[in-house]
Amino acid sequence: MDSRIGYDTDYLAWTEEQARLLREASRERINTPIDWENVAEEIESMGRSELRAVESALVRVIEHLLKLEHSPAADPRGNWRRTVREQRDQAIDGLEDSPSLRGKIDLTKAYRRGRDYAAEGLEQDRLPVDLMPADCPYSLEQLLDTGWWPTNRHGLA
Incomplete structure (x- = not known):
């Protein structure tokens, strides 16, 4: 039986x-004129790009969930x-293409970035950044759950 990892099952x-x-x-x-090390590096780089794309989508999910949770603006x-x-769909698609990405996601870094972006947006509402938790209050499962939304702290839907 062939135990190699399939291109179509986990990129x-x-x-x-x-x-x-x-x-x-x-x-x-x-004895071939192939630059083996750089070819290998380029292939690995393609995989890292997939990880960056999923993490970038999660940053945007976090940013906007924080705004939805903390902003008093209608x-x-x-x-x-x-x-x-949209960004949940992007992250879900990336994880479906490469299931092993799930174990490589740096949720702490994604939250830090998403929180920073949310803070910029919430400044318009004169909300201090320290209203948002220092550590990610959302699990990866919540971030990817298309039916989950945080409760707004001001009673808005």
């Missing part, structure tokens, strides 16, 4: 496996919800 794991196999082949001293709540839905 990130496939890129990592292919890079490893290329490096092994380069140690065999196959508008632009609809735009924030739409952004959350």
